[in-house]
Amino acid sequence: MARRGGSAGPVLLAAWLVVLPAVWAACSRDGRPSLWGAVPVFALLLAEGAERVVARVFFAPVLPERLSFVITSSVKTPPARSLLDWYDRHRRVLPWRSGPGQTADPYAVWLSEIMLQQTTVKAVGPYYHRFLEKFPTVQALAAADRDDVLSAWAGLGYYSRARNLHACAQKVVELGGFPNTVEGLLTLPGIGAYTAAAVAAIAFGVPVVPVDGNVERITSRLFAIEEPLPASRKKLAALASGLNADKEAQKRPSDFAQALFDLGASLCSPRSPACGLCPWVAVCAAHKAGIAATLPRRAPKAVKPVRYGAHFLVIDAAGQVLLRKRPEKGLLAAMTELPGTPWRTEPWSTEEALIHAPVQTEWQDCGMVKHVFTHFTLQVTVYAARISRFSNQAVQEGFLAPATGVDALSLPSLMLKCIKRGMKTLAT
DNA sequence: GATGCGTGGTA
DNA sequence: TTACCAAGCAT
Numbered sequence: 297m298a299r300r301g302g303s304a305g306p307v308l309l310a311a312w313l314v315v316l317p318a319v320w321a322a323c324s325r326d327g328r329p330s331l332w333g334a335v336p337v338f339a340l341l342l343a344e345g346a347e348r349v350v351a352r353v354f355f356a357p358v359l360p361e362r363l364s365f366v367i368t369s370s371v372k373t374p375p376a377r378s379l380l381d382w383y384d385r386h387r388r389v390l391p392w393r394s395g396p397g398q399t400a401d402p403y404a405v406w407l408s409e410i411m412l413q414q415t416t417v418k419a420v421g422p423y424y425h426r427f428l429e430k431f432p433t434v435q436a437l438a439a440a441d442r443d444d445v446l447s448a449w450a451g452l453g454y455y456s457r458a459r460n461l462h463a464c465a466q467k468v469v470e471l472g473g474f475p476n477t478v479e480g481l482l483t484l485p486g487i488g489a490y491t492a493a494a495v496a497a498i499a500f501g502v503p504v505v506p507v508d509g510n511v512e513r514i515t516s517r518l519f520a521i522e523e524p525l526p527a528s529r530k531k532l533a534a535l536a537s538g539l540n541a542d543k544e545a546q547k548r549p550s551d552f553a554q555a556l557f558d559l560g561a562s563l564c565s566p567r568s569p570a571c572g573l574c575p576w577v578a579v580c581a582a583h584k585a586g587i588a589a590t591l592p593r594r595a596p597k598a599v600k601p602v603r604y605g606a607h608f609l610v611i612d613a614a615g616q617v618l619l620r621k622r623p624e625k626g627l628l629a630a631m632t633e634l635p636g637t638p639w640r641t642e643p644w645s646t647e648e649a650l651i652h653a654p655v656q657t658e659w660q661d662c663g664m665v666k667h668v669f670t671h672f673t674l675q676v677t678v679y680a681a682r683i684s685r686f687s688n689q690a691v692q693e694g695f696l697a698p699a700t701g702v703d704a705l706s707l708p709s710l711m712l713k714c715i716k717r718g719m720k721t722l723a724t
Numbered sequence: 725g726a727t728g729c730g731t732g733g734t735a
Numbered sequence: 736t737t738a739c740c741a742a743g744c745a746t
Contacts, residue, residue, distance in 0.1 A: 413744075414730085414731090414740085414741055414743055415732090419741085451730090452730080453729085453731045453732090454729060454744085457729095485744095485745095486744070486745090488743060488745080490743060490744085508743075509741065509742075510741090511742090557742060560742090561741095561742090566740070567734090594739095626728085626729090627728080627729070627730090669728090670730065670731095671729075708730075709732085
């Protein structure tokens with residue numbers, strides 16, 4: 297437990313384990329435990345927040361569910377009413393969010409949740425509208441060609457989401473609709489613990505707390521958890537699951553979940569939280585300790601390795617470029633790319649790279665394009681050339697597309713950068 | 725539990 | 736420029 301003083305938590309907890317039974321016994325008649333003896337015990341539990349936090353953090357995760365509930369339900373929760381009042385005044389208006397009193401559309405909620413995984417609200421907006429227009433219902437999405445779905449997703453990143461989206465839509469249509477429970481939602485492709493809880497709460501009013509990055513941050517601050525992520529993830533989830541314990545939250549599961557998102561996005565932000573405006577400032581342990589802005593702590597990240605590759609932009613007299621499709625699995629799976637070398641840790645000499653060129657011609661070196669993936673940085677040397685026409689052999693492993701239309705359509709951002717670089721060189 | 729998987733915005 | 740990181744999931 298992340299208290300200043302370090303080991304005080306377990307010691308105090310041990311003290312309570314002695315004190316509580318003693319109080320119970322003292323308040324019971326004839327030395328036998330009675331219901332009345334439980335009253336002062338509960339009063340003590342309710343009065344002392346810190347020990348309940350210790351109990352939740354240390355014991356709740358390892359106890360059977362029934363016992364765990366007894367402990368976690370006794371943990372003092374921040375007042376949902378304050379948060380909901382704040383939300384009613386300051387809630388963001390978002391395209392996928394239904395107005396006050398309106399019923400949420402499960403399809404819209406699910407689609408937005410998938411798009412919002414590790415992706416900012418701002419980036420999602422245009423894609424969300426485009427998808428609703430192209431695929432107005434889950435039936436339309438299920439019936440669409442997978443490549444059309446991938447196309448519509450191009451540029452948004454994490455492309456397995458698009459493949460799972462399509463597969464999930466088909467499964468939902470088979471089922472006759474979205475499951476309305478966390479367990480049911482968890483069986484669908486692309487839906488994990490967070491998304492299942494989010495859809496259940498927002499679309500179906502199930503009283504669960506979806507634990508995303510926002511909620512982890514809020515929780516780590518509320519309870520001043522100093523243990524770094526990702527090791528602290530289980531503790532944070534256990535603590536977060538109790539945030540909606542009181543009646544006010546139970547009555548409005550959808551609003552409560554989204555209120556946490558809005559709190560995390562606007563006030564309880566990563567770098568400089570606006571604690572002065574926060575509805576929970578009075579119950580925030582990190583604020584009390586003056587460490588809110590430093591939480592959650594994170595384990596140091598491994599350094600990103602650099603990989604190298606080369607890609608080729610070749611245009612014929614008709615203005616067509618040669619493209620190909622990436623393998624079904626792995627990085628940028630099933631997406632379109634320029635022909636090129638594999639990506640490896642050693643730089644490619646020109647002679648080496650040209651072995652992988654799609655045609656034999658006079659190539660112009662267009663310089664390097666740098667692209668940062670989650671776990672490595674890629675340096676791509678771009679080569680460009682104009683030829684009169686493509687041989688059948690050159691087209692065999694790819695396909696042709698008009699250069700003018702390619703620029704904005706259905707390509708990963710890395711490839712857009714490469715094409716832009718190549719075109720610039722060819723134009724000079 | 726660690727790793728692989730994109731992209732764009734911000735300080 | 737670098738570093739961080741955003742409504743995570745699958746393996």
